[in-house]
Amino acid sequence: MKTQMLAAFVGLALLLAPSASQADQSSEQIYGVYCVQCHGLQRNGTGINVPALSVKPRDHTDAKGMGDTPDDELFKAIKEGGLAVNKSVLMPTWGHVLSENQIKGLVKYLRQVCKCGK
Amino acid sequence: MKGLLLAVAGLTAALLSSASAADKxxxxxxxxxxxxxxxxxxxxRLLTRKGPDLWFAGSKFKKEWLVSWLQDPKPIRPAGYPYFxxxxxxxxxxxxxxxxxxxxxxxxxxxxxxxxxxxxxxxxPADLVPAGIFKGEMKGARMGSLAFVKFRGCVACHQGEKGEGGxxxxxxxxxxxxxxADFIAAYTADPQRFDPHIWMPTSNLKDQDIQRLTAFLVQLSQGDK
Structure with missing residues (x-):
């Protein structure tokens, strides 16, 4: 009885508390819809649109390059586009499509992808 | 109050008529x-969708093109749908x-x-694709071409002239x-009004950009040659 109660309690707790991995998954899904078209399935700047791009998209697995870019710059680049951070116009503005929280989630996700922090 | 009732009745009729049209x-x-x-x-919903929404098809497509394409459907999205x-x-x-x-x-x-x-x-709805939103000024097509390829980066995801593009x-x-033409202008200005999470960004384009890009695009009719 005690074990059942405990199992039920743990199950309920798991259901109620959105775990960190769920939050990550959602950012990963968002990356998969919007970012993959240029940054690629491997997240290294080799998306399906790359042959048509005059500027290579950022390699998000590049720990050095990504490590040198602070969170607020990543946030600004996603929200306002490449031009806002003196980069290419080919990086569009996603501020109309994604909420600030979703963009913050993406910045966090990028840190996981590059295994680097700033 | 009477106006509200009329509006509700009109809306219901519009919904019913599009629903019954779809039933055919x-x-x-x-x-x-x-x-x-x-x-x-x-x-x-976007993640589980198998094909593009067609609930505004009558304001989007040209009928002659639909008749011809449905008999010989060549891919419109070269990487499939949804591409991801x-x-x-x-x-x-x-x-x-x-x-x-x-x-x-x-x-x-x-x-x-x-x-x-x-x-x-x-x-x-008329406010989604307003009639005459493209003003028909074709002189802007050349600047539209430059905007498409260079200044606005549309070419990153779309094939334009000569089939060059993403x-x-x-x-x-x-x-x-x-x-x-009116659909091109309205959609380019704000794709998310048509499709809330679609992966085409809204680029804060000025009306002049929209007019020029539309003028450029309505001239393209080369198919996939």
Missing amino acids: LDPSCSGCHALVKPTDTSLD KTVKKGDKNDVPDPSKIAAHPKLKKADAEAAAETLMALKA LSGPRLTDAGARLQ
Whole structure:
């Protein structure tokens, strides 16, 4: 009885508390819809649109390059586009499509992808 | 109050008429395409969708093009739809995975004509695609071409002139033959008004940009040659 109660309690707790991995998954899904078209399935700047791009998209697995870019710059680049951070116009503005929280989630996700922090 | 009642009645009639128009299509169409404006506007719906929404098809397509395309459907989205489910890793970059790209059913002439007729009855609300939003000024086409390729980066995702361009968006090599000018202008200005989470960004374009880009695109009619 005690074990059942405990199992039920743990199950309920798991259901109620959105775990960190769920939050990550959602950012990963968002990356998969919007970012993959240029940054690629491997997240290294080799998306399906790359042959048509005059500027290579950022390699998000590049720990050095990504490590040198602070969170607020990543946030600004996603929200306002490449031009806002003196980069290419080919990086569009996603501020109309994604909420600030979703963009913050993406910045966090990028840190996981590059295994680097700033 | 009377006005409100009339508005509700008008809206209901509009919804019913588009619903009944959609009913005339082969039921298999609605297996992949939304023929009535979806109430679910979540990202999850985008993730599970099999084909583009068609509830505003009558304000989007040109009828002649629909009749012809439905009889000989060539892919409009070179990387499949939705692209993020139909691409795979390639040697240098991601590439379309043909094994995941389903061919669109081919219709006989009479069926294509009937389907086109029905699709053309699925109109967008007037405020979504305002008549005359493209002012018809064709002189801007040259600047539109530069905006498409260079200044606004549309070419990153769409194939334009000579088939040059990215693959995650629909090819626009025949945009002028396929699409209504007012639709091009309205959609380019704010794609999320049509499709809340669609992966085409809203680029804060000025009306002048929209006019020029539309003028450029309506001139394209080369198909996939």
